Amino acid sequence: MAKVLMKGNEAIGAAAINAGCRYFFGYPITPQNELPEYMSRELPKVGGVFVQAESEVAAINMVYGAAGSGVRVMTSSSSPGIALKQEGISYIAGAELPAVIVNIVRGGPGLGSIQPSQSDYNQSTRGGGDGDYHLLVYAPANIQEMVDLLQEAFDKADFYRNPVMVMGDGMIGQMMEPVEFKERPEVDLPPKDWAATGTEGKRKPNVINSLFLKPEELEDHNIRLTEKYDAMKKNEQQWETYNMEKPEIICVAYGTTARIVKSAIDTLKAEGIEIGLIRPILVWPFPEKAFVELPETAKMFLSVEMSMGQMIDDIKIVNQGRLPVEFYGRSGGMIPSPDGVVQKIRALLGGAK
Amino acid sequence: MAVVFEKTKGLTEKETHYCPGCTHGIIHRLVAEVLEELDVLGETVGVAPVGCSVLAYEYFNCDMQEAAHGRAPAVATGIKRALPDKVVFSYQGDGDLASIGTAEIVHVAHRGEKITTIFVNNAIYGMTGGQMAPTTLIGQKTTTSPLGRDSNLTGFPLRMSEMLATIDGAVFVERVSVHNPAAIRKAKKAIKKAFEVQLEGKGFGIVEVLSTCPTNWGMTPVKALGWLEENMIPYYPLGNFKSPEEAK
Numbered sequence: 001m002a003k004v005l006m007k008g009n010e011a012i013g014a015a016a017i018n019a020g021c022r023y024f025f026g027y028p029i030t031p032q033n034e035l036p037e038y039m040s041r042e043l044p045k046v047g048g049v050f051v052q053a054e055s056e057v058a059a060i061n062m063v064y065g066a067a068g069s070g071v072r073v074m075t076s077s078s079s080p081g082i083a084l085k086q087e088g089i090s091y092i093a094g095a096e097l098p099a100v101i102v103n104i105v106r107g108g109p110g111l112g113s114i115q116p117s118q119s120d121y122n123q124s125t126r127g128g129g130d131g132d133y134h135l136l137v138y139a140p141a142n143i144q145e146m147v148d149l150l151q152e153a154f155d156k157a158d159f160y161r162n163p164v165m166v167m168g169d170g171m172i173g174q175m176m177e178p179v180e181f182k183e184r185p186e187v188d189l190p191p192k193d194w195a196a197t198g199t200e201g202k203r204k205p206n207v208i209n210s211l212f213l214k215p216e217e218l219e220d221h222n223i224r225l226t227e228k229y230d231a232m233k234k235n236e237q238q239w240e241t242y243n244m245e246k247p248e249i250i251c252v253a254y255g256t257t258a259r260i261v262k263s264a265i266d267t268l269k270a271e272g273i274e275i276g277l278i279r280p281i282l283v284w285p286f287p288e289k290a291f292v293e294l295p296e297t298a299k300m301f302l303s304v305e306m307s308m309g310q311m312i313d314d315i316k317i318v319n320q321g322r323l324p325v326e327f328y329g330r331s332g333g334m335i336p337s338p339d340g341v342v343q344k345i346r347a348l349l350g351g352a353k
Numbered sequence: 354m355a356v357v358f359e360k361t362k363g364l365t366e367k368e369t370h371y372c373p374g375c376t377h378g379i380i381h382r383l384v385a386e387v388l389e390e391l392d393v394l395g396e397t398v399g400v401a402p403v404g405c406s407v408l409a410y411e412y413f414n415c416d417m418q419e420a421a422h423g424r425a426p427a428v429a430t431g432i433k434r435a436l437p438d439k440v441v442f443s444y445q446g447d448g449d450l451a452s453i454g455t456a457e458i459v460h461v462a463h464r465g466e467k468i469t470t471i472f473v474n475n476a477i478y479g480m481t482g483g484q485m486a487p488t489t490l491i492g493q494k495t496t497t498s499p500l501g502r503d504s505n506l507t508g509f510p511l512r513m514s515e516m517l518a519t520i521d522g523a524v525f526v527e528r529v530s531v532h533n534p535a536a537i538r539k540a541k542k543a544i545k546k547a548f549e550v551q552l553e554g555k556g557f558g559i560v561e562v563l564s565t566c567p568t569n570w571g572m573t574p575v576k577a578l579g580w581l582e583e584n585m586i587p588y589y590p591l592g593n594f595k596s597p598e599e600a601k
Contacts, residue, residue, distance in 0.1 A: 049434045054460035061424035065431025068418045196416035201395040208418040
């Protein structure tokens with residue numbers, strides 16, 4: 001299929017429909033409004049359903065209901081709206097239902113700003129709602145990758161019976177790039193025989209539920225869930241490396257920030273300074289396998305983020321104390337410039353070199 | 354020997370956890386009998402709330418989904434939109450529907466979702482041990498209004514049916530009670546009508562059922578039924594507030 005020029009938020013909608021998503025429940029919030037607008041326009045054309053809910057809380061609970069019926073369903077929001085959705089996300093995880101949640105991240109805390117940010121790293125990777133659960137969290141760096149991963153997200157949600165988050169920032173939602181909708185490989189997925197669709201008098205009632213009043217049963221449930229999360233950690237790590245042959249510093253950055261870091265790396269390489277990049281494609285599970293063997297030339301890690309350093313802890317965990325972990329970030333909707341990253345790296349290397 | 358009475362197929366064999374004298378059991382049976390009589394048990398998905406009836410999914414003999422506190426109408430919306438040919442109902446108490454879930458119930462009516470809500474109003478939070486609800490009567494003592502509900506501090510009891518009847522998308526709104534056999538028969542008629550309205554695709558229907566809570570009211574079951582009749586019905590008048598004939 002030929003490439004088309006699309007705005008990020010609309011490409012997400014097109015990718016979802018392409019992946020078989022026919023149900024969307026949302027609530028307006030900047031900077032993701034083009035996505036529900038696109039869905040309200042396009043879903044009815046393919047026999048789908050768009051509902052603008054009365055709140056993010058209601059929207060995610062509609063997702064929970066539709067997911068319980070076994071359909072492919074999605075919602076989207078931005079940071080403070082995602083905070084409101086955490087109740088429903090926890091229920092979806094607890095009841096083991098597939099659903100895709102798109103978060104076009106904006107600055108926080110509180111009402112924050114409407115500008116691009118990555119300050120939902122903790123909200124996304126640490127659970128967010130109550131209880132022992134995890135989401136797969138995709139963090140694409142461009143619109144093509146967003147489209148590809150979004151389609152993968154629906155398959156993974158069905159495979160694991162678990163909510164999947166796709167996290168972009170305001171930049172990826174608002175920018176336009178050429179994108180190609182590729183032929184998707186057939187994925188072997190288990191039947192949704194658990195769905196509550198009416199017994200038709202042919203089977204015992206199916207119950208969608210996350211309540212376990214007996215503590216031993218809830219513990220068993222949590223152990224089962226953890227086995228699922230362990231399988232995700234084993235099988236779902238994805239990352240990209242860049243210029244990792246003999247780097248003095250290894251940058252770690254995800255999403256659009258990684259593109260800025262690549263520009264800085266190219267600038268410094270032209271001067272003979274070797275800087276590498278590990279870009280997590282999923283931020284949960286964090287790609288610990290990428291950190292097992294490090295180039296001997298590496299003197300330190302540099303986490304580059306559009307936040308005050310929420311990813312540092314994960315880098316420290318996989319670093320296991322081997323190298324210092326430094327940080328460069330902008331927040332509140334300020335975007336790190338390639339030059340800002342270059343300056344930080346020069347300073348870390350001891351001034352002009 | 355001829356069988357003159359059978360337990361409804363709409364309920365499972367599970368013994369309920371409800372307190373002695375609680376009227377949830379009656380209301381469950383009415384809903385179950387209606388689903389059986391309409392022959393839709395196999396096409397029904399129910400949504401259980403948080404509150405005393407949190408375990409309703411173990412009692413109704415149909416597919417069920419357990420909602421977060423107050424969110425049953427949103428969950429039911431998601432189900433009904435995904436399965437428009439199925440019968441979808443929510444079963445909610447007054448803490449669930451009239452307090453934490455006010456937005457969800459107002460907007461399920463506002464959108465005219467083709468679902469049925471059974472709203473059990475016993476004027477108190479039962480499951481959590483007898484706290485004040487928005488529906489608690491003036492002067493009624495609860496664990497969080499120990500001197501009796503004072504309107505100056507906590508406002509006046511919410512009349513949900515009257516409020517919801519003002520919404521165009523709500524096509525069937527009726528308040529009933531289960532304090533005596535005559536009232537129970539009327540309650541069943543209203544519940545049946547509400548489901549029929551859904552089957553006809555006319556819009557949102559709700560039946561508010563005045564119910565007792567002997568345990569948290571601190572009364573015997575019999576005294577509680579009398580208290581309901583003498584105190585709740587004057588404030589929460591029984592009757593139909595909206596039916597498809599008058600809905601536009």
